[in-house]
């Protein structure tokens with residue numbers, strides 16, 4: 452364990468950012484090998500990732516700060532490497548667990564499988580995952596030393612990937628999440644309701660468990676506002692062992708460097724029918740570009756089914772020209788077996804086309820993908836608090852009027868349990884569509900970068916944006932939080 456920073460040894464070189472408090476690593480922190488694993492080529496691949504140069508700095512920040520915000524380009528290696536660095540540094544010793552959350556199940560499964568492969572262990576043992584209805588981790592019961600009748604859960608899983616929703620669910624049994632030493636909330640830019648609630652609760656847990664470390668990471672996160680959120684409001688002084696506590700003000704680390712080059716192409720003119728547009732683009736890539744799989748981003752199941760149908764029809768009618776295309780849809784409504792087809796290697800001479808919602812936007816590495824075709828739109832969920840207020844108000848009015856009606860019957864007739872006639876029942880207004888809206892809207896620049904980042908992961912790639920460059924510059928920098936707070 453001599454290749455990462457330990458308290459008491461020389462610290463890695465860092466400078467304060469001029470804008471105040473932002474830590475930025477000025478030089479490569481370490482050039483030495485990271486671990487004692489004997490997996491030569493895999494180890495070399497790991498060391499080639501940009502995040503490797505920041506290994507010592509990351510471990511130093513996690514050691515000394517309660518919260519670290521890590522911003523690293525797509526393909527810098529955050530998701531697969533940071534949990535391994537932490538494990539190698541001893542954060543999973545003594546039965547503790549390192550958690551890494553992802554917004555989506557598919558990402559949890561694929562990242563866990565990759566990390567297990569890199570570590571040369573069986574998935575479900577040292578590296579495991581938990582998603583809804585599936586727990587692939589290893590916990591067994593042991594007799595406690597103090598009381599031979601008592602049983603305690605012991606974890607052999609050291610690195611656990613899980614969705615943020617599952618971690619929230621775990622809080623119901625263990626509100627302080629005591630088994631975790633470090634919790635990494637990855638892809639925090641997505642700002643789904645569960646991610647935001649999780650971040651709020653983790654901040655509270657940290658006050659009770661100062662030893663818990665949080666890492667908030669993404670390629671496209673507003674680091675300063677995230678850091679401001681975790682800034683402790685009051686600095687506690689004079690507590691026993693204060694000098695051993697980590698610094699409560701969050702550290703921000705920017706991991707520079709990315710994977711292979713991805714050439715970006717914009718549409719020359721804005722298009723009206725993006726489904727037809729992406730289908731034509733896929734066909735021209737297939738006819739003109741060298742081999743390599745294609746990942747298409749559309750908004751939802753309807754669009755995807757239409758595109759799959761159009762491409763399959765084209766393949767049949769055009770004979771040789773479009774043959775060789777294997778078209779696969781990807782959305783959350785598909786069965787797991789159907790979703791997993793996207794990971795099957797493409798047969799020689801064929802080209803796989805995965806047509807997906809934003810389920811494939813973050814954390815996924817599909818090895819064969821060379822081309823990304825981005826429609827520029829996604830279905831976005833908005834929680835509308837104003838509508839919610841209007842709806843609850845309406846419900847209250849109707850409820851009150853029905854209560855008044857039933858009271859009226861009771862009072863007048865002096866028959867307390869007389870059934871209320873059906874005409875007095877007042878239906879409550881339909882809530883769902885008003886409160887939670889799923890709307891097709893242009894994506895943000897952050898999403899566009901994430902989508903482009905699905906190419907260039909294991910070889911150079913190209914991204915075709917179905918937006919003109921002028922349209923692109925009108926996009927919002929970041930997507931709206933699902934639950935707006937301001």
Ligand SMILES: Nc1ncnc2c1ncn2[C@@H]1O[C@H](COP(=O)(O)OP(=O)(O)OP(=O)(O)O)[C@@H](O)[C@H]1O
Pocket residue numbers: 500523524525526527528529530531532561565669670710813814815816817818904907908909
């Ligand atoms: N399933 C996989 N198969 C092959 N290589 C993989 C796989 N998963 C990750 N890798 C390799 O590890 C690299 C880093 O992936 P990782 O997911 O850690 O990056 P990241 O910085 O978290 O990216 P993103 O922000 O896009 O999720 C990939 O570019 C790829 O070279």
